[in-house]
Amino acid sequence: MSDTIIELRNISKQYRNPDGGMVDALYPADLSIYAGEFFTLLGPSGCGKSTTLRIMAGFEAATSGDILIKNQSMLKVPAYHRPVNMVFQDYALFPHLTIAKNVEFGLEMKKVPKSEREDRVQAALDMVQLNGLERRKPNQLSGGQRQRVALARALVNEPSVLLLDEPLGALDLKLRRAMQAELKQLQQQVGITFVYVTHDQEEALAMSDRIAVMDGGRYLQVDTPQEIYEHPSTRFVADFIGETNFISATLNSHVADLANVQIGSQAVGVVYRANGIYPGDEVTLAIRPEKLRLEQNANGTELPQLTGTLEQAMYLGTDTRFVVRMETGESLVVREQNQMVNDFRPTIGDAVQVQFTAEDARILTD
Amino acid sequence: MSDYVNQVTHPVTNSRTTNKESAIPRSLLGSLIGPTWIWLVLFMLLPMLLMFLMTFRTEAFNWREWEFTFENYRKFIETPSYHRLLLRSVWMAFVVAALSVVAAYPVAYVVAFQAGRWRNLMIMLLIVPAMSSFLLRVLAWRIILGSSGLLSTVLLGLGIIDEAAPILLYTPTAVIITLVYVWLPFAALPIAVALNQIEPNLLEAASDLGAKPYATFLRITLPLSMPGVIAAFLFVFIPTLGEYVTPALVGGPEGVMIGNIIWDQFSRALNWPMGALLSMAMLLIVLIPAGFISLYSKISRERAGNYD
Ligand SMILES: Nc1ncnc2c1ncn2[C@@H]1O[C@H](COP(=O)(O)OP(=O)(O)OP(=O)(O)O)[C@@H](O)[C@H]1O
Ligand SMILES: [Mg+2]
Numbered sequence: 001m002s003d004t005i006i007e008l009r010n011i012s013k014q015y016r017n018p019d020g021g022m023v024d025a026l027y028p029a030d031l032s033i034y035a036g037e038f039f040t041l042l043g044p045s046g047c048g049k050s051t052t053l054r055i056m057a058g059f060e061a062a063t064s065g066d067i068l069i070k071n072q073s074m075l076k077v078p079a080y081h082r083p084v085n086m087v088f089q090d091y092a093l094f095p096h097l098t099i100a101k102n103v104e105f106g107l108e109m110k111k112v113p114k115s116e117r118e119d120r121v122q123a124a125l126d127m128v129q130l131n132g133l134e135r136r137k138p139n140q141l142s143g144g145q146r147q148r149v150a151l152a153r154a155l156v157n158e159p160s161v162l163l164l165d166e167p168l169g170a171l172d173l174k175l176r177r178a179m180q181a182e183l184k185q186l187q188q189q190v191g192i193t194f195v196y197v198t199h200d201q202e203e204a205l206a207m208s209d210r211i212a213v214m215d216g217g218r219y220l221q222v223d224t225p226q227e228i229y230e231h232p233s234t235r236f237v238a239d240f241i242g243e244t245n246f247i248s249a250t251l252n253s254h255v256a257d258l259a260n261v262q263i264g265s266q267a268v269g270v271v272y273r274a275n276g277i278y279p280g281d282e283v284t285l286a287i288r289p290e291k292l293r294l295e296q297n298a299n300g301t302e303l304p305q306l307t308g309t310l311e312q313a314m315y316l317g318t319d320t321r322f323v324v325r326m327e328t329g330e331s332l333v334v335r336e337q338n339q340m341v342n343d344f345r346p347t348i349g350d351a352v353q354v355q356f357t358a359e360d361a362r363i364l365t366d
Numbered sequence: 367m368s369d370y371v372n373q374v375t376h377p378v379t380n381s382r383t384t385n386k387e388s389a390i391p392r393s394l395l396g397s398l399i400g401p402t403w404i405w406l407v408l409f410m411l412l413p414m415l416l417m418f419l420m421t422f423r424t425e426a427f428n429w430r431e432w433e434f435t436f437e438n439y440r441k442f443i444e445t446p447s448y449h450r451l452l453l454r455s456v457w458m459a460f461v462v463a464a465l466s467v468v469a470a471y472p473v474a475y476v477v478a479f480q481a482g483r484w485r486n487l488m489i490m491l492l493i494v495p496a497m498s499s500f501l502l503r504v505l506a507w508r509i510i511l512g513s514s515g516l517l518s519t520v521l522l523g524l525g526i527i528d529e530a531a532p533i534l535l536y537t538p539t540a541v542i543i544t545l546v547y548v549w550l551p552f553a554a555l556p557i558a559v560a561l562n563q564i565e566p567n568l569l570e571a572a573s574d575l576g577a578k579p580y581a582t583f584l585r586i587t588l589p590l591s592m593p594g595v596i597a598a599f600l601f602v603f604i605p606t607l608g609e610y611v612t613p614a615l616v617g618g619p620e621g622v623m624i625g626n627i628i629w630d631q632f633s634r635a636l637n638w639p640m641g642a643l644l645s646m647a648m649l650l651i652v653l654i655p656a657g658f659i660s661l662y663s664k665i666s667r668e669r670a671g672n673y674d
């Protein structure tokens with residue numbers, strides 16, 4: 001891929017609590033962000049997303065490690081000299097300044113000449129479609145408009161990297177969806193690297209070039225949305241991104257990249273990617289609901305299949321969500337599209353076969 | 367009771383309630399607001415009115431004989447020393463208020479931003495001296511500034527002066543120093559409150575946009591703390607203008623303020639009408655800047671809305 005623009009080397013962060021104890025907000029880790037990409041930090045509340053961003057912005061000093069922006073160490077560079085700008089979750093617009101003055105602030109600080117400043121402010125406000133509101137104060141704008149001002153105020157400085165800490169968090173769902181599309185388009189238009197923080201997995205999948213899934217101060221998996229969705233590396237990632245079935249199993253044997261696992265009384269073949277597990281080990285199979293198919297009876301297929309009883313069927317418009325209770329007592333969620341291809345319409349209480357492709361099941365060891 | 371509150375705040379939503387229901391709260395409204403008005407009239411407006419009437423009289427005590435005269439006004443207008451005194455008092459109050467604000471700002475800044483877990487202790491330390499007698503604190507400065515006082519002794523020891531002498535004592539400067547000391551905690555608190563209300567991420571945002579610390583202070587912190595600064599200024603200006611104890615104790619002949627003359631008119635000269643007139647003049651002087659400021663802040667609030 002392209003050049004690395006931000007590099008975290010062995011970065012860790014501990015906060016000191018008021019009682020004197022230490023909180024591990026980030027465990028030592030490396031992270032590279034490439035120039036021009038839309039990079040997302042995704043994880044539940046308190047996992048260290050903001051801390052990562054604040055270390056990049058220079059508001060927080062790392063406890064250990066180094067941070068490089070454009071191959072230069074930022075350890076001794078204060079926030080006001082870093083080539084990055086931040087969009088805050090609550091926007092942090094200056095309440096006593098007009099919209100135009102808010103957007104102009106960064107340029108004024110960099111002593112850009114007055115006439116150029118005015119042009120660039122206009123261009124930035126045009127870009128976020130806010131022209132005409134220059135003379136208003138922040139509290140005379142709607143939430144969505146404030147969000148745009150915050151964007152314009154950061155982008156007008158033409159930073160190398162734009163840091164966004166849950167910038168859509170305060171907006172209602174509809175506006176949020178609209179702004180997601182706009183943000184993504186804006187990022188492609190200006191070509192600036194975005195480092196984006198969210199705890200909304202759908203948002204992360206929709207917008208990002210790459211995602212770092214975080215939990216408890218660690219980067220669990222850093223990869224493209226597709227890889228993370230299709231090949232989650234841990235149970236946490238599989239569970240956090242989308243809906244996943246977890247099936248307890250025991251490894252029977254494995255040959256090359258094919259494994260045979262025992263689920264209750266049934267043995268099924270799946271793709272083997274994990275390392276360090278041996279026959280007899282307890283493992284977990286992870287499989288997405290949309291990768292499962294319901295069949296009436298065990299037709300002579302080669303596909304792995306599990307036997308169970310249909311417990312629930314929920315019609316959801318484009319698809320139907322089934323819950324199947326397996327012989328082992330565990331339940332499976334199956335999602336099937338409501339096309340006419342599958343003429344099998346089971347009713348509650350029916351014995352069913354759940355089929356899948358060996359490729360689609362992952363063996364998780366944690 | 368809650369009906370009555372709804373009535374006032376949501377007149378539209380309650381428009382369907384019957385007349386009978388709304389009649390009761392209205393009388394309740396009268397009885398609730400009543401005592402406040404009685405209080406105000408009895409203890410504020412009536413004394414003021416009496417004072418105002420007094421300015422048109424020749425003597426204070428015999429209210430049966432009523433002679434309406436502008437004599438006091440004529441005398442006031444024709445006596446330049448009154449004007450000088452008023453002007454000097456306004457000037458001194460202004461200097462004291464300005465210096466107090468300037469001295470209090472760093473204290474407030476530390477309390478609001480840098481004290482961390484020591485904040486409550488610092489606020490305590492700030493307030494504790496203010497709990498001791500006002501008179502004591504003024505007298506303490508007499509000792510510091512006096513001929514055998516700290517300042518004189520130190521300067522003598524350093525060989526800067528040859529014999530023990532009161533330094534600054536009995537001058538307007540002494541009044542100013544003493545009052546700045548006395549008012550400092552009262553000026554620091556409203557500023558600290560205003561600083562404390564500034565969202566920390568505004569300061570981070572400024573820094574993120576390239577503002578060095580002093581630029582952040584000038585462009586963000588200072589403007590956003592202005593309500594506190596104005597409050598602090600008025601907190602000091604208003605009582606200082608009417609001050610008469612401090613000038614009497616440390617001011618000397620040059621440090622006399624309008625309050626001392628008013629006190630004289632009432633107590634020694636027994637010229638209450640002139641005392642009343644001077645008091646009214648002083649009140650006017652306080653009201654003008656206070657009025658301007660409240661008008662200004664009302665306008666800027668309407669333009670900007672509250673800082674939320
Ligand atoms: N100033 C601080 N002092 C002490 N602990 C802190 C401080 N800031 C953050 N933490 C702790 O560090 C951890 C990570 O916090 P961080 O703000 O990075 O989480 P986050 O992923 O941004 O969460 P959210 O989605 O809720 O914003 C949390 O456990 C938090 O309590
Ligand atoms: Mg956060």
